[in-house]
Amino acid sequence: MTNAEELPDRRVDLDRAAAAVRELLLAVGEDPDREGLRETPARVARAYAEVFAGLSQDPADVLGTTFDIGHEEMILVKDIELYSTCEHHLVPFHGVAHVGYIPGVDGRVTGLSKLARLVEVFARRPQVQERLTSQIADALVEHLEPRGVLVVVECEHLCMSMRGVRKPGARTVTSAVRGQMRDVATRAEAMSLVLGR
Ligand SMILES: Nc1nc2c(ncn2[C@@H]2O[C@H](COP(=O)(O)OP(=O)(O)OP(=O)(O)O)[C@@H](O)[C@H]2O)c(=O)[nH]1
């Protein structure tokens, strides 16, 4: 995938989503026609369109803007807040991503905000945290051709907090390391920057 035109049209079907939410309310024993719920199916459909907007976004568009500043050392943006949706239970998981890379031989970099936008593209989809982490890393490898990439994601999963095992506060940490970031010393430097709050 190189540009938005090549993506299938995956914009959310609002009417279909609203009908499904109405069915869900009926299934749990609610009355979707009572005053407080009357607008809820349409409202939830719009909310889902926002929460899953990443399905119709292409990381190539986000990382299309690069500039050559000849910087060859590590660049790390940390504590990028994220909200995603667990694909198993369709409830949120939220936390932070730390995204770092070492530019390629040409020293080309992307704008710092683009790293946060890249996180959004993949977070706003039904996800598991491991895939979210590796997709961010692999998109950077594909589009920036950097020497190395490190992505660390730390999240609390509401499916573990509000239901199921009910362990609020448990945080899941995942990482994806590519290229020169695999070197022990480089990785240690990146991790010390991530952990140094
Ligand atoms: N590896 C991984 N697991 C996840 C993620 N989000 C949710 N899960 C887990 O997915 C699993 C689904 O397990 P199932 O046994 O099929 O579903 P369940 O009966 O609802 O499981 P419980 O949550 O243990 O009640 C659970 O253990 C969740 O904690 C994620 O991002 N990565």
Ligand SMILES: [Zn+2]
């Ligand atoms: Zn879950």
